[in-house]
Amino acid sequence: MPLQKTDDLLAFVAVGTQHSFTRAAAQLGVSQSALSQTIRQLEERLNLRLLTRTTRSVALTEAGERLLRTVGPKLEEIAAELSALSALSGKPAGRVRITVGDHAARTVIWPRLKTFLVEYPEIQVEIGLDYGLTDIVTQRYDAGVRLGEQVAKDMIAVRISPDIRFVVVAAPAYIDRQGIPATPQDLVNHRCINLRLPTHGGLYAWEFEKDGHELRVRVEGQLVLNSIFDILAAARDGFGFAHLPEDLVRHDVADGRLRQVLATWCTPWTGYHLYYPSRRQSSPAFALLVDALRYRGETDV
Secondary structure (H helix, E strand, C coil): CCHHHHHHHHHHHHHHHHCCHHHHHHHHCCCHHHHHHHHHHHHHHHCCCCEEECCCCEEECHHHHHHHHHHHHHHHHHHHHHHHHHHHHCCCCEEEEEEECHHHHHHHHHHHHHHHHHHCCCEEEEEEECCCCCCCCCCCCCEEEEEHHHCCCCEEEEECCCCEEEEEEECHHHHHHHCCCCCHHHHHHCEECEEEECCCCEECCEEEEECCEEEEECCECCCEECCHHHHHHHHHCCCCEEEEEHHHHHHHHHHCCCEEECHHHCCEECCEEEEEECCCCCCHHHHHHHHHHCCCCCCCC
């Protein structure tokens, strides 16, 4: 295949990774019709069907899976090397993709990122908001953000926040009507606001610990949401108990908009960590971003 046709491969990798022409087109900055034409030309040149298209989804054929598996990593290596060469010009450049939940994105990533982007105008950063514990390798992210306990052992992990404590809160009006749970198990008799985990399609089980005893409680209620900030708003409006980061509700508790319960069962968790594959070749852009996000002590966040 002529070298000038590598743009076709980049387009294919984007579609194969995103499983969507819409998302891939947005990522590449082209129209869906132009992207579809590019993929069609690639299939005609290879005389192979790479994608199976329906009105609702895009799936890889066997040939498409093989091409994505073999070509995708090589294109990433080329992109990383080109980014590394930018260091020779004295202006670090390139794109870094990170997947992260909305709480970490807003409270940890963005306060540092807005300064970083001004300092390095040639570096592009893409943030994918997701609670689904995304596989960063298959989804072509450079890094992800999770709580320390959730990071796989084969990943390099860099702490970017202090320890985090999740607490249980509800509006005073709800507690006055329904009472205070004495133990985490009592939450099954209350309305609770659930968080949907996209990866498993299930609801997050609330986690507690006391005197070394760990407990997971599956709660129920009228609302299931996929954003911590939406859950906070619903709790303020009296729709039941919520399990939220303490820093997010601190002002609400102090001002009396929310009341905390089960405090002795809510212990700190290891804070947020940026993680990435140990085999990843670090570009100057990526290394600079990791250093900018690194947690350096209590005064850092």
